[in-house]
Amino acid sequence: MSEENKTPLLAPEPPPDPDEAAAAREALERKITEGNREVLARMKAKTRRSFLTAGGAAVAGLAAFKWLMSRRQEGGEPWPLRRMMGINEELWHDYFSTGHLAPDFTGKKPLENKVNSDIGLQDDLDADAWKLQVTGLDGRDEALLLTLDDLRHLPRTTMTTEFKCVEGWSAVMQWSGVRFSDFMNAFAPAKPDTGGLRPEYASLETPDHSYYVGMEMDSLLHPQTLLAYEINGSPLPPEHGAPLRLVTPLKYGLKQIKRIGSINYQTNRPADYWAERGYDWYDGL
Amino acid sequence: MRAKHPLTIRWCHWINFPLLALMLWSGLWIYWGNDVYFIGWGSHKLFPFFPTAFYNALGLAQHLADGLAWHFFFGWLFAINGVIYVLYTIVSGEWRYLVPGRESFREAILVMLHDLRIYKGPLPDKKFNGAQQFAYTGVIVMGALSVISGLSIYKPTQLAWLTSLLGGYKAARVEHFLLTIGYVGFFMIHISQVVRAGWNNFRSMVSGYELVKSDE
The missing domain is CATH 3.90.420.10 (Oxidoreductase, molybdopterin-binding domain)
Incomplete structure (x- = not known):
């Protein structure tokens, strides 16, 4: 910790402008919402892809099994x-x-x-x-x-x-x-x-x-x-x-x-x- | 969005599921050939393995030859898949999350008490808690024992040393059977825990990713 930080504040911070604070909050919320939307969209794409792969693998596995059992x-x-x-x-x-x-x-x-x-033992044996x-x-x-x-x-x-x-x-x-x-x-x-x-x-x-x-x-x-x-x-x-x-x-x-x-x-x-x-x-x- | 389960582990897990099911199924076909096990004492049978209704419901009778043919076909795939999984966890370092450590036992008890609604405190936030570590490592050990006991009753003369090590042919057969019952127990707890854990958790075993709250 530096010396500066130890120095007590001499004056309280000026009260924040309510409009400015609200705008900042809004901006942050928008950023979070956008971020979430982006993450969710990426997740959705990943999920879709992996479940399609899984579904494909399941169908392929089942087909392989059916093939195996139906052979001559x-x-x-x-x-x-x-x-x-x-x-x-x-x-x-x-x-x-x-x-x-x-x-x-x-x-x-x-x-x-x-x-x-x-x-093979049906007959009487002599x-x-x-x-x-x-x-x-x-x-x-x-x-x-x-x-x-x-x-x-x-x-x-x-x-x-x-x-x-x-x-x-x-x-x-x-x-x-x-x-x-x-x-x-x-x-x-x-x-x-x-x-x-x-x-x-x-x-x-x-x-x-x-x-x-x-x-x-x-x-x-x-x-x-x-x-x-x-x-x-x-x-x-x-x-x-x-x-x-x-x-x-x-x-x-x-x-x-x-x-x-x-x-x-x-x-x-x-x-x-x-x-x-x-x-x-x-x-x- | 956080990466949770590596691709290889997910493939091994989901490939193992139908393979183990086929091994259990064909194993039951084989067991039907001489279904002498029961829970009880002396000749008093509390619960036979298995009641007639069980065989009838699943259509398990009269498939001994099929059971053997399937068992020694899929057995190789089951064993190979298991070996790949174990090798991967070792090489990738994933084993660190899976193998129980010094804290795992205490933690496993805590998790159990928590799931029984006795302990209300917070649980450690880890990839796998102590109970999971014991369960997931234990089931791999069971898999290895199934292969070993299976080999010992498959070739009891050529591998006579192994059969003797397991207490003889009859004992090895019982061990092989008990492991099967163990999988059924594992499966039931596993499924109920997956249901409890919810969609985010289940999805991560398919896609590899889970959603987590961010601090930013």
């Missing part, structure tokens, strides 16, 4: 969604490793017992007459027929894993059987004509052919993928897919086919029951 159906879903399943499959298949294991709960969690689907038919083998044109005893003679593996259904439930169960990788070591597939060491896929079907799943070789050769003949320490009961089923924590239950009648090694992607009905072909966990 592929296996029960519009093809862009089917295509996305393929992209997701590639992403996760790249990340896939046979070293990524599902936790084994042996001795850690109580065993459960849950049964769901019976597609357990003694059952044989597993394997095709696409190395050095053989005709099918190989295996009995359950043949499989029991292969190395036996037991694991306690959490079985997961695509519906959302899960249950800890213990499975015994032969690792698919051990099975394939014993019964090697033919090398594909197209090159490569092994075929990329296998198709597994029930004896009546009404249920069938396609599996890619990487998941089949994972150490926790079994051709199982026992559940919770007992032979598979019919509802669990006696005498032989696929079990793997890499896939939802819908891929873990019960009562396997045939296995065919192949180079092209096999048909899959649920992939024809809207579900992902890969269904990898």
Whole structure:
């Protein structure tokens, strides 16, 4: 603060001219009104523009959504969604490793017992007459027929894993059987004509052919993928897919086919029951 | 006229709205496949998730395959949009307004008491008060947890370490579900607060500008 300001005023200010004051007030008010008008006009223009953009974006979004949903159906879903399943499959298949294991709960969690689907199990099964038919083998044109005893003679593996259904439930169960990788070591597939060491896929079907799943070789050769003949320490009961089923924590239950009648090694992607009905072909966990 | 919300934040906000809605919708389709959750104790069900009338009213039944197909399509867009938002707030420095600070907790209580008509005093005049900071940062954390818990139940074997970290498959599923319920709660409070705050506030989330009284 300067000295000047401290000096007291010697005389009161002359009374303001009322006319002048009113004029000044009026001028100020006019200025404020004009200023407000200008601000409001600018605001209005901005608001209009942004709401038009928003409206346009909303219409575009809705149109994109309508377009997406109205595309040609592929296996029960519009093809862009089917295509996305393929992209997701590639992403996760790249990340896939046979070293990524599902936790084994042996001795850690109580065993459960849950049964769901019976597609492909409608006929009565003659357990003694059952044989597993394997095709696409190395050095053989005709099918190989295996009995359950043949499989029991292969190395036996037991694991306690959490079985997961695509519906959302899960249950800890213990499975015994032969690792698919051990099975394939014993019964090697033919090398594909197209090159490569092994075929990329296998198709597994029930004896009546009404249920069938396609599996890619990487998941089949994972150490926790079994051709199982026992559940919770007992032979598979019919509802669990006696005498032989696929079990793997890499896939939802819908891929873990019960009562396997045939296995065919192949180079092209096999048909899959649920992939024809809207579900992902890969269904990898 | 004062600039309030940056363009990127407004786009992310409004893009997130339909995406989250689609995720909730397809998530309900998936949940329908095995709808075992309820509020209660033991086997006593006080309130099931969800009552039959709820499914019937919204037509949610029999869409498990569709739900999965949608969920794993829009899930990527939801996650990418969220990442863009977070990166932007970090780079632009907007996070300073959004992340709670030392005063935020006390302030949030004050705001809550004010909204419940208990506290009548003035509230701090800031872009986001403490309650908003907790809400807006919290919902981003929820979004991240939804993606993480979602991945852990999407690939529980390939990402077994993550699933175990979240307490196992069943626990992760419950967590994923609870987050959904959390969004519904957030949405209801958010909407009521937006209605209370009025047009100037709502407009600023679309146009980016708000009107403020000037001293001049």
